[in-house]
Amino acid sequence: ATIGFDLGITVPSGADRFGYDGAFSMLGNALPVLAVRDGAGWHLDPYTNNGESFYSLASDFRVTLDHPSTLLVPATGASVDTPGSSGRTVTTATATKVRDFAWAAGPFSKISGTSAAGTPINIYSVSGISSADAQSMLTTAKSAVDAHSARFGAYPYGELDAVIDNNYWFGGMEYPGFVLDLVSTTALTHEIGHQWWYGIVGDDEYTSPWLDEAFTDYATDLALNKTGANCWSSVSWASSAEKITNSMGYWDAHSSRYSTVVYGYGKCALHDLRRVLGDTVMAKLLKDYAASHWYGVSTTAEFKAAAQAATTTDLTSFWTQHRIDG
Numbered sequence: 424a425t426i427g428f429d430l431g432i433t434v435p436s437g438a439d440r441f442g443y444d445g446a447f448s449m450l451g452n453a454l455p456v457l458a459v460r461d462g463a464g465w466h467l468d469p470y471t472n473n474g475e476s477f478y479s480l481a482s483d484f485r486v487t488l489d490h491p492s493t494l495l496v497p498a499t500g501a502s503v504d505t506p507g508s509s510g511r512t513v514t515t516a517t518a519t520k521v522r523d524f525a526w527a528a529g530p531f532s533k534i535s536g537t538s539a540a541g542t543p544i545n546i547y548s549v550s551g552i553s554s555a556d557a558q559s560m561l562t563t564a565k566s567a568v569d570a571h572s573a574r575f576g577a578y579p580y581g582e583l584d585a586v587i588d589n590n591y592w593f594g595g596m597e598y599p600g601f602v603l604d605l606v607s608t609t610a611l612t613h614e615i616g617h618q619w620w621y622g623i624v625g626d627d628e629y630t631s632p633w634l635d636e637a638f639t640d641y642a643t644d645l646a647l648n649k650t651g652a653n654c655w656s657s658v659s660w661a662s663s664a665e666k667i668t669n670s671m672g673y674w675d676a677h678s679s680r681y682s683t684v685v686y687g688y689g690k691c692a693l694h695d696l697r698r699v700l701g702d703t704v705m706a707k708l709l710k711d712y713a714a715s716h717w718y719g720v721s722t723t724a725e726f727k728a729a730a731q732a733a734t735t736t737d738l739t740s741f742w743t744q745h746r747i748d749g
């Protein structure tokens with residue numbers, strides 16, 4: 424079947440993942456994507472400002488952006504510019520096996536480099552970002568993409584674009600091959616980690632936000648040489664209903680606990696799992712799990728089964744103690 428339609432997009436005001444900050448427009452989640460239908464039926468979950476509720480399957484995009492030549496258009500995928508009509512440039516972005524297509528448009532300052540392992544990286548800065556901060560983010564992005572690639576499998580999307588704006592109300596936001604970020608080493612390393620946990624290995628972000636956020640924050644810790652030593656000793660549950668594996672429906676009603684539990688306790692649980700399995704087994708588990716779910720969809724049940732298969736230790740009480748259900 425073929426579906427086609429015309430669509431006009433009015434970008435709202437605001438330094439947001441879908442919004443404009445002065446002359447700079449960010450177009451995340453601006454294009455409709457096909458809803459997933461599986462054994463649980465159609466997934467038509469509501470938008471949340473608290474995090475993400477996006478769930479889509481890997482798809483191929485070929486997008487033509489016809490724009491004034493004074494604007495740059497960082498985007499998902501690998502881009503090629505050709506001259507357009509007078510004063511215009513046609514940018515063609517090609518992306519394979521991505522879950523979404525996002526882009527930005529504006530008179531950005533652009534610097535580029537290539538990571539040691541060979542991934543081209545472009546840093547696009549809005550006005551007001553210093554060249555030293557842009558260089559620092561380029562250095563961070565190079566290290567992060569190589570660190571995550573070494574742990575979870577080579578970055579498959581060709582180039583990687585980061586749009587840096589200190590006016591975002593959030594730390595960062597991930598799209599395939601395209602991230603939005605404050606000037607922040609931790610946030611940029613985190614959003615690049617999402618290329619694997621959300622992007623390459625997908626998940627239903629509404630039902631199981633920990634599968635992308637906790638795994639990405641764990642990856643961020645590893646990339647920044649943080650071990651989460653004794654992290655579980657500071658865990659304090661707000662109620663018996665609070666669990667790392669709760670859905671965005673729960674977190675929208677308990678938003679003050681979302682980051683603490685899903686990111687903080689979630690990554691700590693993965694550090695603790697590493698301490699149970701041992702560093703080598705944990706590293707192999709995640710690399711093998713990424714490979715077996717490459718461009719697919721992770722579920723809590725599948726991850727738990729994979730972890731259990733990697734050890735002779737019965738993990739039943741581990742999952743109970745860490746409130747990882749499913």
Ligand SMILES: [Zn+2]
Nearest residue numbers: 613617636639
């Ligand atoms: Zn995240």
